[in-house]
Amino acid sequence: MPLTHAALSYEDHDAFLETAVPFLREGAERGDPVLAVTAGKTELLRRELAAYDGAITYVDSADFYLHPARIVARVLALAEREAATGGAVRLLGEQCWRERDPLETQEWQRVEALVNVVFAGTGAHILCAYDLGLPPDVLRAAALTHPQMAQGATRMPNPAYQDPRDYLSTTDGRPLDPAPADSALVPVHSPDLRDLRALVAVHARRHGLGGPLLHQLLVAVTEVATNALHHGTPPVTLRLWPEPDRLVCEVADEGDWSPPGPAETGNVPPRAHEIRLGLWAVRMLSGPVQVRTGPHGTRVRIHTPVPRAIAASPT
Template sequence: MALTHVALPYEDDEEFLRAALPFLNDGLEEDETVLAVTCERKTSLLREKFGTQVRYVDRSSFYEHPTRVVSRVLHQMETAAGRGRRVRLLCEPEWADRPAWETVEWLRLEALVNMALARTDGSVMCPYHQGLPEPVLAGARRTHPQVAREGRCQDNPSYLDPAAFSAMCDQPLTTAPARAVELRVHSPDLRDLRALVTAFARRHGLSGHPLHQLLVAVTEVVTNALGHGTPPVLLRVWGEADALLCEVSDRGHWRPAEPGPGWLPPRASDSPRLGLWAVRMLCGLVQVRTGPEGTRVRIRTPLRK
């Protein structure tokens, strides 16, 4: 069997349940591990039907970090497969209060899930309320190979190849603000760089383990730029209301072998270096842009209030 990834567009609770209930029930009848991630109201509706047969997962924690979602679900599916079981997951993404650039990255994730989980035989259904903004609904139509209509799953004629959809997400990044602190990096001795990031992070209330993770991530990206990019290698650091941003740029035109570099988990045969997958796991959202004008990697670390 192969991965099943279904979009569920719905107008109301009745339409939601018409597809969600048989989807989850099929998993229970097949003795699969069945999980549901949705809002409190619809979780209550599912509990009325299934009680504790289904495992209910808090949506805010599940959707806190995109790369860790992929890692967690892939681990669950591979672990279950080792025990001769499958995983069935109903997961309703949380779109409220996300800025446009962040929404794009979460939609990219919906596309690349089809590649990251391709080696599994899990089943994933993603509900989308029809009142969501049109860019979200348009993305849903393009990122799911199947769609639920009238309670039945069918092939989705609007589905787009994940690599093509990911390329559509690569809109130019905004320019770093004038207040950003800039450091030109010349050598692999990164003590000055680490000191700058540390001082800037602490000034914005970031310390301890999150700071350590950020330093590891920035060091990895800068080391890669020094080894494979084209000078000058620049680090820019600045703060926003809710995040600390570190951007590494060089003049090299990197051509990644995979769409959305760093979104797909590494294979056992890959390089032992940390790579962008680990950078994404360590930090918040990471944006990568590359082209004839150079390569930019922007790391966004949330600031807790």
């Protein structure tokens, strides 16, 4: 069964309900797993869909959209399980765009494009709600990443829709902000990465990272540095610097890698038989991961969120 992925653009609650309610109701009546993830509209929907209470799972956006790669993997696992038994996951999603910083916004917009690749063939029905009062760049990206527009029970082809590979290629082709001049720069010569891990750990601890979060960062940096050493072209370097609420680690080499599609840069969860987890696992273990490739080298920038409480406390 094909995926349906539509944007629901609304001005007010009535317009939202006109499309959201029949979408959720249809799924509940079919007995499919139905998720309604909204920014504060749970009670509104519950009132309208009282007859289907128990058949619909309501979640607040802030509790659901915590991590791009992880939520994609979770929903995909559910969608594939349902598809295997003839069912179809139905998700009404609404991001909390106003609470996102530019990097997070870009990451979640990439997810919107990736949904068209990752969920293809699962038969999932995904309806993404966009308040027309959102910033224009958010609405523009929504128009580029949804193959259908929804109004009521009607689905119309979206003429602005862009092939997700093109969208990602454009997004991932944008130059990264330059690293700060005072960032730590370390050459990576040896495949023995123990010293590198020790250095990253020192910086990370200085910025409040420890325990499992630090370990996840070390595993992610090790994976990316190993890739650069094995497949890239020297010199390989590691840069580290702090940003508000984040620690950034960037591994660069001077190779000319040109990945053929989003799967190669870790955007698509590996199939069950695939042993190499690679950049997908790096994305799972980190915050936003930016990959830039081309004839002038490869850069993988790993952003690790530092929990606010820790970041705010004196070190």
